[in-house]
Amino acid sequence: MSAAVRLNPDQVRARVEVVPDPELSMITLADLGVIRSVREGADRVIEVVVTPTYLGCPALPLIEADLRTVLADCGHPEGRVTWALSPAWTTEWISEAGRRKLAEHGIVPPGAAGAPLQVRLGLGRPCPNCGSVATRPLGPFGSTGCQTILVCTACRESFAHMKAV
């Protein structure tokens, strides 16, 4: 075992929060807003509760494996990772820091989740290259399920946008 000392739940939480998202490695799991709680169960086993972004997201098994590694490193090799589906994850849970980091990496952060999905006239998210809002959808999905691809009709660059859910 790599740690003789068993860290307490708050200390484990601090370690868990800085784990990078496997697909969007510029942001952490805390930035993404998926860590619900880190607590000690009645059986004294420490448990990390996580909410999945999308149910079929291929990153979920990787997140779980990364969290198990962190638990073991914190002196809790028997620790549990539990997926809580409800309440459902929403892009509203992405932190300000997370939004900033996405933008810095050319992924336009999501708008308000409650806003109606616009069907045919383009999403109007400002182009990260030239700032024009004359942008239109190129494809409903991008390199990950949570992104969509837009193209700017002004500078003709295409760019990724994290869709609001």
Added chain:
Amino acid sequence: MTSELPVALGARRDHDIAEYALRLGDDALILCQRLCAWVTNAPTIEEDLALSNIAVDLLGHARVLLGLSGRSDGTNRSDDDFAYRRTEREFRSALLLELSNGDFAATIARQLAYTHYTALLYTELAASADEGLASFASRAAKEAEYHCLHASQWTVRLGLGTEESHRRMQAGLEHVWPYAAELFEEDDLTTRLDTDGTAVAPARLRAAWEREVTEVLTEAGLTLPAPSWQATGGRSGLHTEAFAPLLAEFQSVFRQYPGGHW
């Protein structure tokens, strides 16, 4: 004696939930497999990505629902057990989902029918008295809504596109519509689960579904089909001739390397 009745009812309800989750899970699993066949064959690379991403979402839905089914029926079978260790007759998916893909328009017609059905179903199911179904549906409804948007956009695009795309889209609708009707089929199971607030009787969704798809078809200049017959059998394990080859391909790796993993 007094304690026996509630226990028996509880067991019956668990069994019902298992069967219900199996139906919905099998629908998602089988359509997932069909959509995967479009990868590298879709009209554009963006569409390759779209259909494969929708397939991945459906796989996620199937995994949650099949896991729930295995926990509810007491067998503790895993999602993999359900996917790979069952024969044709044990699948409960509606026939719509197993139909061969046809051309792109036929695939979109099926997406239109299925996604509007699941978006309505999951939205209502999010209020289910069963916590497992409710928490699944609260997440899946959001995903289904996005799939709906994708299918609706393509329906309009093909309907208003060229004479040929319009003709094919209408033909696709005529082809899949008799099968779409099976999604709204009722039986004792759905009635029981609807009565106690666990599930949504599919018939209750039908009017809203027709209103929604009619709206899309009207915008697309297409006609709502009025099929003269209605497919049935999938919910009791009676499938079409398209199903055995689908399952053989789907299960081939597992059959060749039983117990293998990487």
